Amino acid sequence: MKARTLKADKVNVITLGCSKNLVDSENLITQLRGNDFDVVHDSQEEDANVVIINTCGFIDLAKQESIDTILEYAEVKKAGGIDKLFVTGCLSQRYKEDLELEIPEVDAYFGTLELPGLLAKLNADYKHELIGERLITTPMHYAYLKISEGCNRTCSFCAIPLMRGGHVSRPIEELVKEAQSLARRGVKEIMLIAQELTYYGLDIYKKRDLPRLLHALADVEGIEWIRLHYAYPSKFPLEILDVIAERPEICNYLDMPLQHASNSVLERMRRQITREETTELIQQARLRIPNLTLRTTMLVGYPQESDQEFQELCDFVQEMEFDRMGVFQYSHEESTRAYDVDDDVPAEVKAERANALMEIQQEISTRKNFEKVGKTFKTLFDRKEGGYFVGRTEGDSPEVDNEVLVPAKKNFARIGDFAQVRIAEASEYDIFGEIIA
Template identity: 65%
Template sequence: MKSKTLQKNKVNIITLGCSKNMVDSEVLSGQLLANEIEVVHESTKRDHNIVVVNTCGFIDKAKEESINTILDQVQLKQKGKLDKVYVTGCLSERYRSDLEKEIPEVDAWFGTMELPLMLKKLEADYKKELIGERLLATPQHYAYLKISEGCNRTCAFCAIPLMRGGHVSKSMDDLVKEAEGLVKKGVKEVMLIAQELTYYGLDLYKKRMLPDLMHRLADVKGLEWIRLHYAYPHKFPLEILDVMRERDNICNYLDMPLQHASDKMLKAMRRQITRSETEELIAAVREKVPGLCLRTTLIAGFPGETLDDIEETKEFLQKHRFDRVGIFTYSHEEGTSGYELTDDVPAAEKERRAQDVMSVQQEISYELNQEKIGKTFKTIIDKKEAGRYLGRTEFDSVEVDNEVVIQSDAKLPIGEFVNVKITKAFDYDLEGEIVK
């Protein structure tokens, strides 16, 4: 790959979208580094000559951000500040033929599973022996651990299977080896991610093996926190909760996207579960692991949704009092079964409904946080910002949940655990002091 300049190639990777994309970028970085190609992640120094944009194609806002980022990089190339612009990820996988015509200035487009091809374009060899090796783009003390790729579910709103294919589990041995490697780099917390965690192992071992994987990861020395993200509620394997209760280094935290509370909408979304079944599951989860932090995600504005459906969702939240809630507005995605329906809720109304739901959750979150005042929690220090330290308890994941603000004259090492007594509580954050 001859560049216009005589300088040695340096690649800047820009990652958009979810944590699964972040892992893909880290894997690419590790491969480039092993090929002695200098690589950085989201550098602002402008001392690189090649950019790889790892795109998201999940919803309209994400697609718009991805396209704008590509156009920004193409503009830099046209000004002579870059030699090459490559694009990978979900948007590229899904819309490659259209994008090639619309943005011909991009030097090459790659799908989600074309890492060897991209490396070849970068004049690097794909090194199979590096499976699990990554150059972390996160702070040294935490990392994401992707346990599978793709999804076999057929939710009406979701285009992920179109971009990532069917469910493919990584082997347990490879995942344990990867976790051990992360610990050697200083990682103390791993967040298990997949499009669908509970499906893990069905393809490789012919049965759901997430509980077994959790046990094996919990045995990895030096791994202090293991956190579960994206557990589908239908046919949820309750054995997961037994392991969570038994193993001290598995956080009492569960991210279970429910998407809606109305039976009518759950059926339209093809979620394979009813409200009453969901409520039975919530009760079982809380009975098996008392004090567990339950996070969920909802969608506002799916085709056919009425104000009564929104009121039902608000009542559902008030009844079950989730610790954490996120909400998206529905995005009409071609290729999904939802696309066959009329997108009959205007964008502004979708936003209004989402805000209406979140105002209910904001009050619940404030009340639950108030109950924490005076209690002491094991807290990991994530960073120092504006003269104060920011950390998280085991009930909080990175970026999406509460932060604990710590005022301390003493220096607190980033990535270390401390005990913090909560002195103040707000809607979504806590404040506390170090307890010796």
Template identity: 60%
Template sequence: MKTRTLQKDKVNIITLGCSKNMVDSEVLSGQLKANDIDVVHESTKKDHNIVVVNTCGFIDKAKEESINTILDQVNLKKKGKLDKVYVTGCLSERYRGDLESEIPEVDAWFGTMELPLILKRFDADYKSELIGERLLSTPSHYAYLKIAEGCNRTCAFCAIPMMRGTHVSRPIEQLVAEAEKLVRSGVKEIMLIAQELTYYGLDLYKKRRLGDLMNALADVKGLEWIRLHYAYPTKFPMEILEVMKQRDNICNYLDMPLQHIADPMLKAMKRQITRQEILDLVKSIREQVPGICLRTTLITGFPGETLEDVEDVKRFLEEVRFDRVGVFTYSHEEGTSAYELEDNIPAEEKERRAQDIMETQQEISLEKNQEKVGKVFRVIVDKKESGRYLARTEFDSVEVDNEVIISTDRKLKPGEFVNVRITKAFDYDLEGELV
């Protein structure tokens, strides 16, 4: 390719959005590197001449961040500091036609499933033998493992199927091979991700096989922790809980987004489940795996939501006492079935409701953390920051959950497992000392 200097091309990949996008960027990096092209993730050195922006198009805030990032890179190109700006990912998939005319300075736009086309821009070949080879953008001791692409659900608020297509599971053998490669590179913990984990296998094997996959991954030597994210509650495959109980390296942790609890909202959101069914499911999960950590996410401000619906959510949280909760405000997305409804709740009120719900959960989180004081937990060390080490228990995933703060003169390494006695508890963090 032509460049402004005689130097070799260097590509900087900027990733926005979720961990699934991060995996896509890592795969692209691996392919570029295999084609002898210099590549970095979100470099601040500014010694690159090409940028690939991997965008998110899920909700308004994410779309705005993606567009601003593209414009920032285009401005650098105008100033002669970049030769090429390419855009890929969900925003590009969803709005390519509009974006091409609005931001003509971008050299090429790509959808979510067009990796070979991106590589052609670099005169590079897609190497199928590299399946599972990635250039990690995470610290070397943990990684995300995307077990499927797309989604077959029809939730009223969600635009993901428009951007990612229908559910496509990856074969068990391929995922095990990728996990083995990750472990050989130093990974100790993998987080299973997909738009919807519990659907895994139905398309490929004609039955749900998440449990079989978990067992196969648990056999990978050197893999210390396996963590489950994005499990859909409807038709939940209870057999995976037995696997979780039997296998020591599968974390007693489950991320199960519920989105709401009030029956009118669950029906309007097309969640295919009722409040009572959710209560029964949570009870069954806790009975089968005592001590399991349950994380959920909720949406507030969906069209037609009443203040009583919000109070119902708060009562539910006080009754069920989830370990971890995240709350998002509803985003009115064209192309979804909810877009036909009136977006009748102002943004400020959506935020107020979200804050109200989180204040309820904050008290629950503090009480649950206080129960841990004096107890000993095995933790994985993530990093050293401001003279202290930050670690996590098996009940905490990366970035979204609690951290354990350790002050010690002993030198600890990222990825090292140590035992810690909890000495202090805060709303969302713990302090501890080495045992």
């Protein structure tokens, strides 16, 4: 290893984008600290002399945020505020050559699967013994667990396979080891993340093996909640529903991005499912899992989306009454199948449709929250903020879902612990209660 002179490097790792990027940053930080680097994450201090930006390249807004962040630190470097600037992640994977030309102040760009190369640039070794022992940047009682990388789906609008490659599952033994390591450090909730959860195991076990993985993780001592994110609806293995219902450690929660409900749009999107099949799947999920919380994501403004097709989507959302829903506006992405089609839905129409769809969901969410008043929920407390202890039920994932607010003047909650909370009031996105046990 190259000898350091004068002052040792201090590295600031900046993470942009989704929870999958956050896990990548945590693995990077673990490797750097294993090489005796002083590393901070998303620090606002100006004492780091090396900055690594882990970028997102998912949609236009995310790409612009990544570019703006790179430019900001490129200026800091030119002014002498930092010595080295490196860029990694999805944007770098997808646009490396363009970025090298446009922002040459960056010392090196790396793709999503080039962690060893990035470490080598810093004169650090990739330590295989640290796999499964990653440090976490979330509160110590919850963590994300990435069970696979990449995606084999052929959705016409999505650039993720261009940035993350094909689907690669991690072995069950490796994931269990990592979950055990997290549990030893006090993690009580793990959120399983992947581009596509239901594909898990096809590559290494020659079958969809998420149910077996779920049983193995539910057996890990200390893990009380397991939460499932990003399950593709087409050919969804119904056995997953049975495992969720059977194992109390697995939250009655499912994040299933549906994207649309008009059959003609779904066909153009290459989603490999119809509205009718989607409806049947949702009905099966709710039948097999009592008190299921179902989160979804919808995409508006896809090329040629007509008023009638959008109305079909609105009608579907009203009919299905999702517990949680996010809405994205279509982003015209180079090299995707949809890129060859004219992006003909005006930006203002996309925005209007997104707002209209969210108004429908807000009414549903508000009503569902008021239905919780008088009921008691097991709640995991994440933090204290503004006179409240803030927690979540098993129907709420961090950052994206509702929160439970308990007045700190009348209650005491230990951060990272569970408590029973009786709900007294509700609002559009939050519920308010009192600790009873």
